[in-house]
Amino acid sequence: MKAVVFHGVGHIVLDDVDEPKIESATDAVIKIVSSSICGTDLHMVRGTMTGMKYGTILGHEAVGIVEKIGQSVKSVKVGDRVVVCSTIACGDCTYCKYEEYASCDRSNPNGPEAGTAFFGGPESTGPFNGLQAERARIPYADSVLVKLPKTVTDADGLLCSDIFPTGYMGAEMADVKQGDYIAVFGCGPVGQMAIASAIYMGAKEVFAIDICPDRLKVAEQQGAIAINFEKLDPVQSLREMTNGFGPDGVIDAVGIDAVRPHKGPAVSIVEVVESAIEKTAAAPLAVLTGNHWKKGDGPDQVLRWCVDSVRKSGVVSIIGVYPETEEFFPIGKAMGKSLTVRAANCSHRKYIPKCLDMMKNSQFKPSKILTVFNGLENAIECYKHFDKREPGWLKVELMPDDVENCA
Numbered sequence: 001m002k003a004v005v006f007h008g009v010g011h012i013v014l015d016d017v018d019e020p021k022i023e024s025a026t027d028a029v030i031k032i033v034s035s036s037i038c039g040t041d042l043h044m045v046r047g048t049m050t051g052m053k054y055g056t057i058l059g060h061e062a063v064g065i066v067e068k069i070g071q072s073v074k075s076v077k078v079g080d081r082v083v084v085c086s087t088i089a090c091g092d093c094t095y096c097k098y099e100e101y102a103s104c105d106r107s108n109p110n111g112p113e114a115g116t117a118f119f120g121g122p123e124s125t126g127p128f129n130g131l132q133a134e135r136a137r138i139p140y141a142d143s144v145l146v147k148l149p150k151t152v153t154d155a156d157g158l159l160c161s162d163i164f165p166t167g168y169m170g171a172e173m174a175d176v177k178q179g180d181y182i183a184v185f186g187c188g189p190v191g192q193m194a195i196a197s198a199i200y201m202g203a204k205e206v207f208a209i210d211i212c213p214d215r216l217k218v219a220e221q222q223g224a225i226a227i228n229f230e231k232l233d234p235v236q237s238l239r240e241m242t243n244g245f246g247p248d249g250v251i252d253a254v255g256i257d258a259v260r261p262h263k264g265p266a267v268s269i270v271e272v273v274e275s276a277i278e279k280t281a282a283a284p285l286a287v288l289t290g291n292h293w294k295k296g297d298g299p300d301q302v303l304r305w306c307v308d309s310v311r312k313s314g315v316v317s318i319i320g321v322y323p324e325t326e327e328f329f330p331i332g333k334a335m336g337k338s339l340t341v342r343a344a345n346c347s348h349r350k351y352i353p354k355c356l357d358m359m360k361n362s363q364f365k366p367s368k369i370l371t372v373f374n375g376l377e378n379a380i381e382c383y384k385h386f387d388k389r390e391p392g393w394l395k396v397e398l399m400p401d402d403v404e405n406c407a
């Protein structure tokens with residue numbers, strides 16, 4: 001079968017690989033209806049998340065049809081249309097029983113201290129083959145697969161695999177309450193889902209901070225107030241727009257690949273110098289291929305802005321991805337301001353039902369931000385467009401060519 005395979009930093013290939021098989025009684029094999037490219041995939045291709053093994057199939061977001069199940073699988077049957085949870089959890093350990101699926105004790109083969117297991121990630125996360133393929137093996141199928149209601153299209157279901165539950169969790173971790181001011185840093189797909197969720201949870205005003213005009217426009221269409229950080233200083237603007245206080249909650253939906261402002265009032269000489277130093281020091285494994293797979297030049301930029309802009313006693317919610325090696329956080333300032341700081345990988349199994357409820361209750365269609373549909377055979381080209389944040393390439397859906405999309 002065809003699959004997008006990691007060969008090295010800056011080097012991914014659409015390869016022919018073996019079909020997946022049932023390897024354990026708790027497995028299922030699904031035929032992929034559609035999968036997508038996520039910002040997290042770019043961290044791995046760019047080398048900001050290190051430790052990828054040669055030959056790993058990429059991708060952790062998909063909708064599929066169950067083709068085979070292991071003997072002990074009970075919650076899904078052959079023929080069911082399902083969304084795949086990006087993170088892999090056993091569903092049965094102490095953590096899973098408390099719905100802390102991202103902390104599952106059993107699913108990561110590297111042991112209970114190894115962190116969250118997920119599809120298509122570095123060796124430390126399994127490694128498990130990912131979902132940008134024609135078929136995939138799903139471990140712990142009872143916990144990792146969620147049946148989709150008929151009313152949910154493939155495209156909407158696909159966004160429930162990762163970005164929608166992650167954005168929803170970001171808003172929940174920011175303690176969004178009726179009448180709150182909330183700032184969302186980063187208007188990529190996850191940021192957009194956090195904006196939608198914050199509005200759904202009753203935020204009075206949501207501020208959306210980014211640099212790409214088309215992403216800011218999508219945020220505005222959702223009802224957010226856009227702040228371009230190369231035109232305005234986001235910290236100062238947020239304070240001004242919240243009666244001098246700062247937002248009640250701020251969400252980091254960017255992570256390690258953040259970029260610094262290179263013009264406008266938020267840039268300073270000190271920052272330009274620091275940026276040059278960080279660029280050379282932060283990620284020694286980076287290999288730049290032409291103009292592609294370029295890392296952000298401000299890995300701690302959003303964390304600083306979050307802590308600086310949130311009101312005293314406010315909440316910082318971190319859902320952007322940081323590698324284990326990232327050790328910077330302005331803890332002194334956070335303590336001085338009496339902040340609550342939360343950071344987590346998404347426990348998808350807990351949040352997907354909440355997302356399905358939100359769609360039912362609010363007519364929200366996450367797929368309205370999914371702007372590009374393409375064949376799996378064009379996957380590598382799609383990666384390049386998405387990598388460069390080209391206008392219109394906010395989220396990419398990849399479909400194996402023999403599948404008819406019912407969205």
Ligand SMILES: [Zn+2]
Nearest residue numbers: 038040162163
């Ligand atoms: Zn993702």
Ligand SMILES: [Zn+2]
Nearest residue numbers: 090093096104
């Ligand atoms: Zn578990």
